[in-house]
Amino acid sequence: MQLHSFLLAIVSLAVTVQSFWLADIPHQGLAPYAGPNSPVFRNVKDYGAKGDGVTDDTAAINNAITTPGNRCGRGCASTTMTPVVLYFPAGTYLISSSIIPYYFTQMYGDASSPPTLKATANFQGFGLIDGNPYWSENPNWVTTNVFYRQVRNFVLDTTAIAPGTAATGMHWPTSQATSLQNIVFNMPKGNGVVHVGLFIESGSGGFMSDLTFNGGATGASMGNQQYTMRNLVFNDCGTAIIQLWDWGWTYINLSINNCGKGIDVSANSDGKQQVGSMTVIDSTIVNTPVGIVTAWSPNSQPATAGTVVLENVVLQNVPVAVAGPSGTVLSGSSASTTITAWSQGHRYTPDGPTNQIGAIAPNNRPSALLDGSKYYTRSKPQYESLPASSFVSVRGAGAKGDAAADDTAAIQSAIDSATSAGKVVFIDYGLYRLTSPITIPPGAKIVGEGYPVLMAAGGYWSNMNNPQPVIKIGATSGQAGVVELSDFVVGTQGSQPGAILFEYNLASTGTPSGMWDVHTRIGGFAGSQLQVAQCLKNPGSSAVVQQCVAAYMSMHATKQSSGLYMENTWQWVADHDIDDNANTQITIYAGRGLYIESAEGRFWLLGTAVEHHVLYNYQFSNTKNIFASELQTETPYFQPTPNAMVPFSVNTSLRDPDFDSSCAGVGGNCAASWGLRLLLDHVLDHRGGENCQSRIVSIEGASRNINIYNLNTIGSLSMLDRDGRSIAKWQDNVNVYPANIAVYRSG
Incomplete structure (x- = not known):
């Protein structure tokens, strides 16, 4: 009996599998404007899905997305107020029609054992996942207005559908701050196959990574304004990629x-x-x-x-x-x-x-930017090997996230305690008011739940002539260390004309620090107090509404900082109110976009966008060793009335553009935001960009090796x-x- 018990214990130990931490942690995310009975985190099995490969789980999965009835579905333009993180445990989920993620829905599978969405033989729909359904002659959501959504860790399987029957793994016409990651598309192989893995017909992306396409007539058939795509694998496809337009x-x-x-x-x-x-x-x-x-x-x-x-x-x-x-x-x-x-x-x-x-x-590739002979890249960490006990919740530490309480102390406490213990900070969904700066120390790892928002609030950042950071990554410029940040947003509540949303100070000399799906959003959302009611656009007016002077700068990489990998980051000054169903245009003023003045450099910008800042969107000054892929910018929609000379004065210490002097004799709408400004004596390596104005890209100084x-x-x-x-x-x-x-x- 003793030996028998011992053998049973060994067998039990051998088959024990640790589940993905996201399924096991307490879920305390709060959507302040969603109303009652609208949880942020949802496990599809709690809504009746079986994942057994036999039961049709379509209705249960879509019910988990749509409940309660106030979510942004048919006829809704956009919203940030009803977020959902939809989680799929490991298993095979049989579906007979499309899964439709409503606006502001994140779909996550178990990263340690990705679940399969398997189409039935009689499947009906445009994609196993249809990210923007044609409920009328046009997609439900304007494709250039589909923001803040992710799908990751899935297998999409259409092999049960007849090879000669049209089938699509995913329909995904979307725009900024969206991503697909770690998805396998399995389709029939051979002659006569007409399946397509990924179909995109429009939008303004975007970023994708770590996708595998097996079989099919076409792996990916895509048209969109712009994209960066990384680590895509195509096996046995008729055509790997058809580029429809771009x-x-x-x-x-x-x-x-x-x-x-x-x-x-x-x-x-x-x-x-x-x-x-x-x-x-x-x-x-x-x-x-x-x-x-x-x-x-x-x-x-x-x-x-x-x-x-x-x-x-x-x-x-x-x-x-x-x-x-x-x-x-x-x-x-x-x-x-x-x-x-x-x-x-x-x-x-x-x-x-x-x-x-x-x-x-x-190109003369700087060795500082390379991993072997290729440019360094790194996928967003998902911490799939860690148990739930390795995560520290900010709400568990006392933060409220209700857009009203002062959460500064609680969030700083959670970051400090987690980092010192070697744990990961978990920012439960919410809108967190900060009334003084937060410092992220070396060694910190922070992950958000469905894009929580940290907002500068109160009077600390009220002085445009004394700008201060909201989030300091490293206490002082040149502090040694590495951080990993993913899946959250930093913004402002009301007028914060002296707010620098991110200040990057760390010198990451070996492995670089990382920011994945980390965004700045200035105005245009519930809780920001910078919406239609406060900042309605007044076309042709040069008057500046002081209440709508919202931020000084989105991000500053200081002189002694170095070593930062940024992937799919969107630094956006809102041109319209996402939570107004008519997408009404607004006028928000933020002075500067992304400013890098790192002497050492080693910055990688993959799939980044910086939009609608008054003076410039990207500015690199006396730096080197930068690789940037598909930079995307837009000039503020209100310019040239007023132009870029108001409301922010020139700060020579930050090497701001001086339109008074540079526009002499140029003519036209000269005093408009630069898309990309290079003030360099060293090295830059850049790929792509879209912009709107009369002058857009400026190279100034004795620059060399700019490609x-x-x-x-x-x-x-x-x-x-x-x-x-x-x-x-x-x-x-x-x-x-x-x-x-x-x-x-x-x-």
Whole structure:
């Protein structure tokens, strides 16, 4: 008996599996404006889903999303007031029609054992997950207004649907602050298959990473304004990627294997190309007859449409690297070859344009930015190996998150105690008022639940002439250490003209610190006190409503800081009220966007966007070692009335632009926010961007080794200025909607 009991104990120990911490922690998230009976965290099994691979779980899953009836579904424009984090334990969930995540819904599977959503043979719907359903002739939500949503840790399986029946794994026309991560698309393989893994027809993205597509006619068929996509794997697809249309797109670390075609960017309509530009770097294509299909030629219409830039693309048994309308443009090899650097489109090296196709000199990649021979990247940590006891809740530490209480002390206490104990801070959903700065010490790990908001509130940040940080990452500039931050938002409540939302001080000299899905949102949401009632747009008026001067700067990386990896971060000054069902435009003033003046650099910006700041969106000063992929910016919608000279005065210590002097003799709407301003003596490596104004990108000073691939600008007379002189005009570089420069080299 004793031996028998001992053996049973061993067997029991061997089969014990630790569940994902997110399922086990106490769930105390509070949505202050959602009303009663609207929990933030929801486990689909609590709503009747079985996950047994036999029961049809469609109704139970959709009920978990839609309950109660005040959530933002059919006919609702947008809202932040009814958030839901929908959790799926491991299992197979049989579904017969689409799962529809309402606005502000996050869908998370068990990261340690991703669940499967498996379509029945008679499945009906446009995607196992339909992120924006056609309940009328148009998608339910305006695709450029679908923000703050995530889907991660799933297997989407359409193999039970007949191969010749149209089927789509996911329909996902969305925009900023959205992400897909760690998803596998399983489809039938072979001739006659018409399944598509991922379909996107419009929007203004965005970021995706760690997706795998197996089988299907097309792995991903996509059209959107811009995207950064990283770590996408395509196996045995008819065509890995069909690019339906875009303004600019960057692929990093693609792996295309055993497909009929790799990437098809040849889309045409009425004789005009639909794809603006594409950049592919650090990628591989294997056992695929044609790597890239393009419609570009020296006589393309529009002039720069179909621009392609390739860098460090490895081919193995790819006979045709690039095929054009008349046949092979770039030969591949039946063995192994590497495209070091190659482009088709307009080049400025440093002057132009020259319309060229062929090899280009590869970038001089700074070793500080590399992991081996590739640019450093890192996926968002999910801490799947940690137990629930390794997490410290801010509400458990006494924070309220009700948009009314002062939560400063409780949140600082939770951060300090968790970090000293080697634990992870969990910010339960809520709106947390801060009345003095929060300091995040070295070693901190912080993760939010469904985009909680930390808001500067009270009088501490009221003085524009004495700006102060809201969140300090590191106590002082140059403090050594590393942090990991993910899934939360920092904003302001009311007028905070002296608020710098993030101040990054850490010197992360080895492994860089990381920010994943961490955003700033200034105004335009319930609880911000910067909505339609306070800040309604008054077109043509130069009057500044002081109550709507909301922040000084979104983020400042100080001189002695270094080593920060930023992925899918959106620093947004709201142009409209998300919680007004008409999406009414508002006017909010925030002075500066992302300012990096790190002497050492080592910054990676993947899929970032900075929008609607008065003076500039991105500014890099006397720094080096920066890699940026698909920067996306917009000028404030109210400019030029008033223009960028109000309400913020020039701060010379921060090297603010002085429009008084720089606009002399320029003419037009000169005093408008810069999209990207480089004040450099060192190194920058940049990919992409979209902007709106008369001057948009400025390079100033004795800069060197500045490499820009696929610069896209919209509505700007000058695309690129060097030391006050325009060197590229929009009319010389017309694209599908923006103007495009394939390659710029500083010379």
